[in-house]
Amino acid sequence: MDNIYRALADPTRRTILDELCKREGQTLFELCSRLVMAHGISSSRQSISQHLAVLEDAGLVITERRGRSKLHWFDGAPLRAIVMRWPVPTDRKEKS
Template sequence: MNDDELDRVFKALGDPTRRRIIDRLRERPKQSLFEICALSFADDGAPLSRQAVTQHLDMLQKAGLVRVEWSGRTKLHTLDPGPLREAFGLWLRNHL
């Protein structure tokens, strides 16, 4: 993992909405955009637009924290904790 990848991971984690999405995907993988939006409303009481959730998921995917697979025409999102573990280990190794 290089510094740019490390920065992307920590930037992705810097937003509370993205951290909540990660928490939801950790609890239950393979969620569609619709499910993530619905759970956001159920948990927070405030709806997030599909566009906002899509942008958050895009950033998480670019950071390598979310994997996508297709089931027919439905895009399913799953947490990939590998980059998070790698970023944490690299950061600690370089700063302790």
């Protein structure tokens, strides 16, 4: 799964992940309106849909069809590949 990095490369996709962390199980329309409200993102529905497809392909978003809607959840599991690949220093507060 190497497309995590590509998925994280786009700022809109990162904001989508933020939004899905705040509220679980959002539909595409919920996400679109919330991205406009909270953040200044005013992309088309199709654009957000394509972003979600990239995120889902990377495993960062899990979906479930519910009738004519599609619900989206955030999943941080693929992010472990990053912290396992390179050393991430712990941020202990250091005195000067």
